[in-house]
Amino acid sequence: MKNILYKIAGIGFVTVAMMSCTKRLNEVNPGGATSDATWTTPQGFVTAVNGAYQEQRAYYGKEDGPLISEGGTDLWFTANKISYANQVTKYSGLTPASPSSAGTIFRLFYRAINQCNAGINRIDQAGFTDQAEKNRRLGELRFLRAFYYWHIVEQFGGVNLRTTETQTAELTATRSSVSAFYDLILSDLKFAADNLPVSYSGGANGEYSRASKKSAMGMLARAYLSRAYYATGQERTDYMTLARNTANDVIARKTELGTDLWASPAELWNPSNNKNNKEALYIISNSTNVTLDYDGNANRLHAWYLTTYNGRPGLVRSFQYGFDGQKRLQPTRYLLNLFNEQIDGRYAASFQETWNANASSAFTWNASSATTYGKATSVIGQQITPGSRAMEITKQVVPDKATKPWVLYDINDLYNANGTIRSLTDFVPLIKFIDLTRTDVNAQPGFNDIMVIRLAEMYLIAAEAEFQLGNFGAAATQLNVLRTRAAIKVPVDRTAAMQTTAAEVQAGGINFILDERARELCGEHLRWYDLKRTLNGDQFAARIKAANPDITDVQPYHRLRPVPQVEINALTNGAEFGQNPGY
Numbered sequence: 001m002k003n004i005l006y007k008i009a010g011i012g013f014v015t016v017a018m019m020s021c022t023k024r025l026n027e028v029n030p031g032g033a034t035s036d037a038t039w040t041t042p043q044g045f046v047t048a049v050n051g052a053y054q055e056q057r058a059y060y061g062k063e064d065g066p067l068i069s070e071g072g073t074d075l076w077f078t079a080n081k082i083s084y085a086n087q088v089t090k091y092s093g094l095t096p097a098s099p100s101s102a103g104t105i106f107r108l109f110y111r112a113i114n115q116c117n118a119g120i121n122r123i124d125q126a127g128f129t130d131q132a133e134k135n136r137r138l139g140e141l142r143f144l145r146a147f148y149y150w151h152i153v154e155q156f157g158g159v160n161l162r163t164t165e166t167q168t169a170e171l172t173a174t175r176s177s178v179s180a181f182y183d184l185i186l187s188d189l190k191f192a193a194d195n196l197p198v199s200y201s202g203g204a205n206g207e208y209s210r211a212s213k214k215s216a217m218g219m220l221a222r223a224y225l226s227r228a229y230y231a232t233g234q235e236r237t238d239y240m241t242l243a244r245n246t247a248n249d250v251i252a253r254k255t256e257l258g259t260d261l262w263a264s265p266a267e268l269w270n271p272s273n274n275k276n277n278k279e280a281l282y283i284i285s286n287s288t289n290v291t292l293d294y295d296g297n298a299n300r301l302h303a304w305y306l307t308t309y310n311g312r313p314g315l316v317r318s319f320q321y322g323f324d325g326q327k328r329l330q331p332t333r334y335l336l337n338l339f340n341e342q343i344d345g346r347y348a349a350s351f352q353e354t355w356n357a358n359a360s361s362a363f364t365w366n367a368s369s370a371t372t373y374g375k376a377t378s379v380i381g382q383q384i385t386p387g388s389r390a391m392e393i394t395k396q397v398v399p400d401k402a403t404k405p406w407v408l409y410d411i412n413d414l415y416n417a418n419g420t421i422r423s424l425t426d427f428v429p430l431i432k433f434i435d436l437t438r439t440d441v442n443a444q445p446g447f448n449d450i451m452v453i454r455l456a457e458m459y460l461i462a463a464e465a466e467f468q469l470g471n472f473g474a475a476a477t478q479l480n481v482l483r484t485r486a487a488i489k490v491p492v493d494r495t496a497a498m499q500t501t502a503a504e505v506q507a508g509g510i511n512f513i514l515d516e517r518a519r520e521l522c523g524e525h526l527r528w529y530d531l532k533r534t535l536n537g538d539q540f541a542a543r544i545k546a547a548n549p550d551i552t553d554v555q556p557y558h559r560l561r562p563v564p565q566v567e568i569n570a571l572t573n574g575a576e577f578g579q580n581p582g583y
Helices: 021-027 042-052 054-058 064-069 101-125 131-156 178-195 213-228 233-252 333-337 346-350 367-372 455-468 472-486 502-521 527-534 537-547 565-569
Strands: 076-078 280-284 329-331 354-356 389-393 407-409 450-454
Touching: 042 054, 042 101, 042 131, 054 101, 054 131, 064 101, 064 527, 101 131, 131 178, 131 213, 131 527, 178 213, 213 233, 213 280, 213 450, 213 455, 213 527, 233 455, 280 455, 329 333, 450 455, 455 472, 455 502, 472 502, 502 527, 527 537
Parallel strands: 389 407
Antiparallel strands: 076 329, 280 450, 354 389
């Protein structure tokens, strides 16, 4: 996507910074054009649409996204138990007054929503003569408004629902119901699905990161599933049915929509397949021309899940092994143990356990290095030569690890028996986001695309809906599509061993569905939403504490984030608006 012409100021959903859109655009538009003038032609109106895409990049590709969507769950803890972003990763000190990643997203996403509203409200004055083109641009704006509002309502509940542009300071606000949020979200997404194109001009690579028909259909399936959990009785059944049917529609029309599953998890996460990945339904792209990106850091998702390898015997930092200088999250023992890596190829495609020496010269073990890495004296004098194994961090128990002539940490070095984290230096890293587009091995910015919604999620949505509808055989069928793809095929085909049954799905309950989503989607900005969607407050807290026992402060009310106190303080009716329960 071309760079956004205007960068929009403003900091909140009610505060004084939400001044008129025209004024904000003037402040950062050296050419002197105003939105009132520029947005009166179809060509100029594209700047309004482009501007609406902007703030999603503050969440996807930056650390705030993983910290609040994956951190603080059953799957991830802060890397090596560092004290970082405790409010959202450990629920320690999470108060309305405390700055947090969630508060940042609250501010930025409301700013983006205001941009969407501005465009939606003004499109009739943009001079479109081609109704299809007008509906396409409106479809983009309505998709994005629904996209941002889905994050807001799931994170913060029924806060302030706005459908018109904020042009002056507004110092009062009212709460809207969750159902009202979803009425708007679903309406916007249905319009987008009906009016967005399958692809954009310029062939397969032409502006592929714009919202398209498959983006809207995929997000609609996700939204229907989320909405169903707020309903009871027949209404719940109806929304579950809509979620299933919409997900199945995407799957049935995958050829028309230009998407498909890769044949294996290894192909899915092969860095060479990252750009315009065929499995993606919605992509946030990044360019090596940083002037086209949100900021100079572009996408740093590659760095957050990596353990330290640089400087270990035989190892230096490389593109292949990634930038290991900014680790943020590490897997729980629970997550690693969800995989049977003997039959499930998703483990090897998602995590790294071995590193081969990439230093230019051999490393020779001496008494000092043997002591440092817990080696037996028998390794002294042995070498790690270029290309040979240099380090192993494994979920297995290795009884003779001290005699191995490479750095080796096994599951008992990493975790205590009760699942708490033991190692303060090492862990099994997630490698889904390894980025070979970086310009230097020590560079932080990466330029990979980010898959926000992908086809595999549609099978999981359909399976979850079928489960909730009591159709356990149909749920198993959907899960088995992904399990068949994930099965190791050589030297022995493990497809049969990977299949599940209706009886297993029924007996496992919602935990069975959550575990399967973890195997397929871990690290992909969804886990907190999964737990929040499927579990009530007590279940939410209990599951996190059981699977991630280093998190001790989580409470049932943490299924919602606090509204930033600075926003409430800016209201003249702040007491009436109120804080979320528990804070």
